[in-house]
Amino acid sequence: MGDVVRAPWDAYFVTGFDVCSEVLRGRNWLAPDFAWQERQEDTERWDAIATQEMTKTLSRLNAPAHTCQRRSLGNLSGRSTIQRLTPQVEQDVTRLLDELAEKLRRGEADFVSTVSEQLPISTIGSWLGIPPEDYPHILEITHNQVHAQELLPTKSELAVSAEATMHLRAYFTEMVKQRRANPGNDVLTGWIHTWDAMEPDREAADEILYRLTMFVAIASLETTATLLSSMVALLLREPGRWAWLAEHPGYIDAAVDEALRYDPPIHINTRIAADDTVLAGVPIAKDSMVHVMYGAANHDPRRNDAPDAFDIERTGTHLTFGGGVHYCMGAALARLEARTLLAQLLKRFPTLRAVTGPSYAPRLVFRRVTSMSVAI
Structure with missing residues (x-):
């Protein structure tokens, strides 16, 4: 239908890889912040409590507020951060796979609830200092909160x-x-020191710290969990693929990236035209919404040959982590979790098989695998 397609509402779908990349990286494409929402005729859509709260977080901020807050967090994907978190991730993977092994001895096991939903909350929880007994509560409310980030929530x-x-x-x-x-000697304490130096109003600083800590936590949970589930599902779907990767562990990183390309955890992201412009030959008026379609972009045959084939040896590219100033802060951490999990799975469960394929929640924006039964 084209690189830019009119949506049934007052917006456009952007589908081609290069055009999606242009929107994500272009400075004339903005996040739908409060200033934009206030200019809309239908403000009721944006008045919902959850929508208002998410509009205060990094994903909906533009410069200079976005720049300031993101820099205050430091480099979350930097080498030192990843090196510091690697032993904890390895330990968490081993513990979760011990639990999976115990369940598999008795028969089938749900990979989602046993492993893929537990690893991200264990990683981010230990990093932020969230007590383990609170993990189930955080997972439940995160699952429920993301409805507000759908295109047309009821x-x-x-x-x-x-x-x-x-x-x-x-x-x-x-x-x-x-x-x-x-x-304590933790990342949140460091953020508190940073904001105390930047913001003399402690109440204002604590409000920003709440939003940053909440966003970092929930942004890393469902997305990474879905990546882990879909990655394993895709590798088990074709006979021989799991065994081949076990014999060729040098392709583990490539397998992770192909899973990210083939079925991204987030399928849609929205940007706003800062000025009247033309996108792929289509006139776009100022303040118009465009919906960047990650899945469509990743399956653009002009960028990836035979895009509907899951190919571990592919050397193509994807936009799953976004681009530009809003590039995913947790990209390196997500890859670390996926790579560590897959390496241990292949060694410990060489005969792993899927009993049922992944079941998905009925969503457009945030993919969520709700269950997937496996056995050995």
Whole structure:
């Protein structure tokens, strides 16, 4: 239908790889922030509690606020951060695969609830200092909150998101308060010191710290969990693929990237035209929404030959982590978790097989695998 296709509402779908990349990296394409929302005729769509709360987070901020807040977090994908987290990720993977092995001795096991949903919360939880007994609560409210980030959420979905958002605010506001009272040798304590030096108003600083900590936590959970589940599902789908990768472990990183390309955890991201412009020959008026279609871009045959084939030996590229100033902060961490998990899985479960394929939640934007049964 073309690189830019009119949506059934007042917006455009962007499908081609190069055009999607242009939007993601271009400075004249903005996140839908409060300033833009206030200029819309239909403001009711943007008044939902969960939508308002997410608009305050990094994903919906533009410069200079976005630049300032992102820099305050440091380099979350830097070599030192990844080196520091690697032993913890390896330990968490071993523990979770021990639990998987115990379940598999008795028969089938759900890979999602046993492994892929547990690894990201264990990683980010230990890094931020979230008590393990709180992990189930954080997972539940994160699952419920993301409804507000869909393209056209229903009123009932927004109500569920509103309740989850209030729980998230209460939890992470208290977490910042407690860490301020009892500082430690952790990343959140470092962020507190950074913002105390930048913002003389402590109440304002704590509000920003809450939003940053909450966003970093929830942004890394469902996306990474879905990557881990879909990666394993894709590798088990074709007979012989799992065994081949076990014999060729040098392709583990390539397998992770091909899973990211083939079925990205987020399929759609929205940007706003900062000025009247032309995109791939289509006139786009200022303030118009464009929906960047990650999955379509990754399957563009002009960028990746035979894009609908899952090919571990492919040397193509993808846009799954976005681009430009909003490039995913946790890209290196997601790859670390996926690579570590896959390496141990191949060694410990060479005969792993899928009993049922992945089941997905009915969403457009945030993919979520809800279950996937495996056996040996």
